[in-house]
Amino acid sequence: MSIVIETGMLKQLVDKLDRLEDDKKNVLDDMKTVYNEAKSQGFDVKTLKKIIKMRRMDRNKLEEDDALLETYRNALGV
Amino acid sequence: MSIVIETGMLKQLVDKLDRLEDDKKNVLDDMKTVYNEAKSQGFDVKTLKKIIKMRRMDRNKLEEDDALLETYRNALGV
Amino acid sequence: MSIVIETGMLKQLVDKLDRLEDDKKNVLDDMKTVYNEAKSQGFDVKTLKKIIKMRRMDRNKLEEDDALLETYRNALGV
Amino acid sequence: MSIVIETGMLKQLVDKLDRLEDDKKNVLDDMKTVYNEAKSQGFDVKTLKKIIKMRRMDRNKLEEDDALLETYRNALGV
DNA sequence: ACAGAAATAAAAATGC
DNA sequence: GCATTTTTATTTCTGT
Numbered sequence: 272m273s274i275v276i277e278t279g280m281l282k283q284l285v286d287k288l289d290r291l292e293d294d295k296k297n298v299l300d301d302m303k304t305v306y307n308e309a310k311s312q313g314f315d316v317k318t319l320k321k322i323i324k325m326r327r328m329d330r331n332k333l334e335e336d337d338a339l340l341e342t343y344r345n346a347l348g349v
Numbered sequence: 350m351s352i353v354i355e356t357g358m359l360k361q362l363v364d365k366l367d368r369l370e371d372d373k374k375n376v377l378d379d380m381k382t383v384y385n386e387a388k389s390q391g392f393d394v395k396t397l398k399k400i401i402k403m404r405r406m407d408r409n410k411l412e413e414d415d416a417l418l419e420t421y422r423n424a425l426g427v
Numbered sequence: 428m429s430i431v432i433e434t435g436m437l438k439q440l441v442d443k444l445d446r447l448e449d450d451k452k453n454v455l456d457d458m459k460t461v462y463n464e465a466k467s468q469g470f471d472v473k474t475l476k477k478i479i480k481m482r483r484m485d486r487n488k489l490e491e492d493d494a495l496l497e498t499y500r501n502a503l504g505v
Numbered sequence: 506m507s508i509v510i511e512t513g514m515l516k517q518l519v520d521k522l523d524r525l526e527d528d529k530k531n532v533l534d535d536m537k538t539v540y541n542e543a544k545s546q547g548f549d550v551k552t553l554k555k556i557i558k559m560r561r562m563d564r565n566k567l568e569e570d571d572a573l574l575e576t577y578r579n580a581l582g583v
Numbered sequence: 584a585c586a587g588a589a590a591t592a593a594a595a596a597t598g599c
Numbered sequence: 600g601c602a603t604t605t606t607t608a609t610t611t612c613t614g615t
Binding site for chain 1: 393396411416
């Protein structure tokens with residue numbers, strides 16, 4: 272049994288993922304900040320989160336409708 | 350250190366959960382059967398599953414709308 | 428070219444599957460309830476789940492053993 | 506009794522959070538893509554994830570160590 | 584039977 | 600500390 276690892280490629284991958292994790296952290300931190308500011312201005316965070324969630328669910332639903340249509344098309348071979 | 354376990358209660362709990370697992374298994378098996386029958390009648394299983402999923406998503410959306418309204422009510426103390 | 432879809436059959440199928448999904452949901456909700464009650468009585472949910480899993484695995488194992496035994500018996504005409 | 510809602514402010518908040526959610530989604534999608542590419546090149550995704558996690562933990566640890574050192578230095582006026 | 588995708592379950596982390 | 604959310608792990612399902 273032998274294992275060959277391309278260390279150059281691996282290093283590249285890990286660096287890229289690490290940078291993406293940084294991006295993610297930044298976005299998450301930003302959101303946290305916004306929610307905190309909102310709260311300190313008297314907004315109810317739980318409600319805000321629910322509003323956001325629903326907005327995005329609505330948008331998803333439209334995309335899902337399209338996807339279903341596409342599935343029909345494929346199933347019917349049209 | 351001492352651990353006291355009410356074995357009577359525990360046994361009761363485990364039995365109940367075990368029965369619920371049986372129920373679950375039965376439902377899952379029934380679904381599998383229906384999907385297999387559907388397939389053998391020429392229906393596309395993947396499409397069927399997507400239809401079901403969307404139907405239930407639509408219904409969930411309605412419930413979520415109500416929940417959001419309720420959240421607003423609570424947030425406003427109405 | 429003409430495409431014929433048996434909507435009656437389809438509707439029937441979807442309704443049946445939808446009802447089965449309801450059943451499934453009910454069972455899952457029941458389990459959740461039981462686990463929550465168990466927790467509030469001081470039981471460790473994680474451990475409970477492991478116990479249930481093991482119980483059911485053991486039972487499956489026994490059934491498989493029996494099935495194998497039966498297969499041998501038939502093969503040998505015993 | 507009267508209820509006043511600053512809709513302008515609210516709308517602004519929701520828009521901003523929605524955009525941040527988009528950013529988040531993009532980053533997560535990118536990560537998924539990278540992991541999939543890595544997998545198709547023979548890398549083990551689970552292991553990759555562990556490596557990233559460890560790297561970041563180590564870095565956090567170092568930063569915390571530095572912060573603690575700084576705290577001491579300040580306390581001692583060094 | 585097996586690879587890849589999807590679903591479910593379990594564990595961990597976060598916020599209140 | 601409890602509950603919700605997020606992440607990770609395992610299992611299941613489907614098409615080849």
